[in-house]
Amino acid sequence: MRVLPWSSSPPFQPSHRPNPPCVPIEPLQQSSRRHGICYASEQLCDRGEGEGMADLFDRLDALVVEAMSEWKVPGLAVVVVQNGETVLRKGYGDRDVESGLPVTEDTHFMICSITKTFTSTGLALLVDERLLDWDKPVREYLPQFRLHDPVAMERITVRDLLCHRSGLPRHDWVWMPGDLSREEMFAAMRHLEPSKDIRTSFQYQNLGYLAAGMVAERISGLSWEEFIRNRLSNKLGMHLTFSLEELAARSNAAVPYFVDKDVRQRAELRPIRNTPAGGINASIRDLDLWLHFHLRQGEWGGIRLLSSARARELQQQHVYVSDSEFAELSDLYYCLGFGSHFYRGERVVHHSGGWIGWGALISLLPERGLGIAVLSNRDPSPVTNIVTNFLADELCAKTAIPWLDRYRDKHRRMLEHLDRAAHDRARRPNTWPSHDLAEYCGEYAHPAYGRLAITQADGRLHWAYRGLSATLAHRHYDTFELPEAPGRLLPGRCQVSPAAVRSPSGPTATALSAACRSRSSRW
Template sequence: MEILEKTIAQIREQFGLAGGILVAVKDGKVLLKESFGYADAEAGKLNDNKTLFQIASCSKAFTTMVAGQLCDEGKMTWDTPVKQLMPDFKMMDKYAEEHVTPRDMACHRTGLCRHDVMRTFVREDRADLVRRIAYFPPAFGFREKYSYQNQMYVALGYLCERLTGKIWEELLKEKIGDPLGMDMYFRGIDTIEDKNAAMPYSQQDGKIYRVPEVVGKASNPCGGLYTNLDSLERWIRMLANGGELDGKRIISEKGFAELIKPNVCIPGRSAHPAELQKSYALAWITAVYKGHPIAFHSGSTNGFNSMVGFFPEENAAFALSVNTVDTPAYNCLKYLLCDLILDDVADDYSFLIDAYKRSVNLGPDYTEEEKKTVALSEQEAQKFIGQYYNPGYGVMEFIYQDGHLRQHYGLMDQEFDYLGDGKFVGFEVMDTRTYRANFNEDGNLWMRLSTDAVCPIFFERVK
């Protein structure tokens, strides 16, 4: 398809792009299905229809699909307080703790901000990760607003485990993968190096480079599924058909409708001016694109960007994944596939590349004052080095190395610049996170993790 080749070439020229997979279906027919570029650029290995891609937060829809099936079975409802289903579930906001429902968890309106950094620390024990939610300070009022929150999806997946006695990965295979005929592999459980799998890449100045695979199974319910193009085609055919594939219904019509019922408004504009009225349903963003209702969700993790969506009234759906991050590929290819479905393909999609350049900041969001760093001597650093503890985050350590304070936490090894008066700033390139550390006179620490935890997190010095 000429416009697809043109768009991929435009992205690759400006941002680099190892490769990807994409598919669009309508009325039971494949409109487009392509594997392109490299699964492993160093080895010259090409992507194909069986190459595994990490679909990141597009995994959330599998969690809500299982939860919806459990609603069909009478094991739960979307509006039953979680405390009634899982009595040991706790939150810092006690009103929220008593009233939060699976729906609140799944539509990001619990009052918590992201706190994603701690998921690099608690990587294996899902129950422990959920337990630590009790110590996350609320950033907003309960049900006040939309605030994307991954740990609540882990808690929702864990709730499904508690209600069934089976782990999330088993539930996905048993209730979705096997009935649909999908290949499923899972982060932290299956290795990708020995499989036909796409390797993760990032880009800088248009040149791609290999990045580490995200590891750890604890967070899988919010984004840990590996699958391939043939399997994604099976998934989206079911979505396009309202929860049924080849005469086999995997969720009731009522249950499927609940998954795409808007729950909370999402502020801000879409990348495409023709996409309006965004809301969050249950692992699906709902909107109207060129006058047509659409449900979709993106996924981003180290080295992978994905997008899955469907038009509920058109019997049509699409899916894509690329194994290079920090590019506009998933938006450009998303809207190309949407336009293909609607028979309204544009001659050029570079306006989405331009919009990406204008709107996406891949650098630190330092203030002018924070750009004025000062030298940190080893003697002065003695006031700050040591171990600090938060019951939700665990132990965070700071050392002195090469003239800088350095944070060790989970998988993180982050350098900080000194601003004086116990204040530091740092920038993590892979996830474009800006960190602010403020060491108090009493020796304790307040951490602000921009784009992650908008509320300061208190750490007590323990060593």
């Protein structure tokens, strides 16, 4: 079975106009706002410019409320850092709708693939200390590293893992059920076939970050979580957690929601056991500190934790990813744990995160000294991009682009033309299975993906895979399919085509081929 890559545009990318001066922000004086803190400069107020900033905050509030309503986002948290100061840090809406609990600066969200920026930054510390070389083969640090392709296995470096050019496609269903340990997922990689040659193209690969995290463990002698805490988050004063259980135990944790047919519902709280790729939980206050650290190129509290050369290397483009649907956005590239593109002539370094019930985006405009992060407890939506683009336009003194209107028009057209009947029209009616249902039953095994069982009950076939289960519907001929299951971890509309054959000895045996045509979980 295969999970198709998430298809979406990057948050913003270029036209090539001269850079106008940024709106200056000076030392801060805080004033209270509901669900968080808005900051405004005392000096700006003395010069009469505070009114302009207050107007910006009011327009941001109106934009956020309108966007959250359009996309049914229950809760959102935003932070803006500029010129070494925190300009804005605020929560909107509810972290738990049913309980009426608000989002605050300290509400914890799953940040999903923004975790990759921590894994790459931690490894950069080891490069600075000459304990790691980006360009040496992974097997020099992890001799047990095995891949299906023995040539690629000997050649792949840590740099290849971090910029997703290993040749492996996603293979997300190895880790997504959340029932395997890191060691078991790592061992499964030897059975996964590549789809490209090494270093020829970008293919987002979460298991590559699992291996990269294990490199950090081997060199440091610590677990990946201890390594990130000791070397990064504790030094920066961040209060990160690293598991679903830790998130659920926090008194100020958000709960996840998803939207199906424009109706919001509470989602399953699902773990990401591949922690180095997407398992960190954080508040917007934590990401405030993370933005400062990277805008200062690795300096913190007057102490250089990471060399500026290494900090810049993390943000250098390594591999082409895709073009953009918007004229203001350049082509997208991947760096080392970050993405990179241009937006209206401005270089942007960013990473998004998404999982069932969570959507997040962190963005740096290094030449502007500007950083923006947005967290939400709804499955990925354009709201994180809309808020980020609005703030980038305003704080870089550019003519505003109506991103809310653009995305809203696109969203409403999509809802109007949402035609799930098209899937049904492709079905061949008045066809039947060529065998009795019992002949399709059995257990099927793959050395990496594990065991899948097809059973019969109540005149129907049932599918079970590593703790997940569903009833199969007959589609046509010998093809069955799983139900669509928004908000659940299930390869919705996965078509299963068992082919019944007879062995030479006579009893019926079955073989299973499955192609998952489902929405992916790109974090």
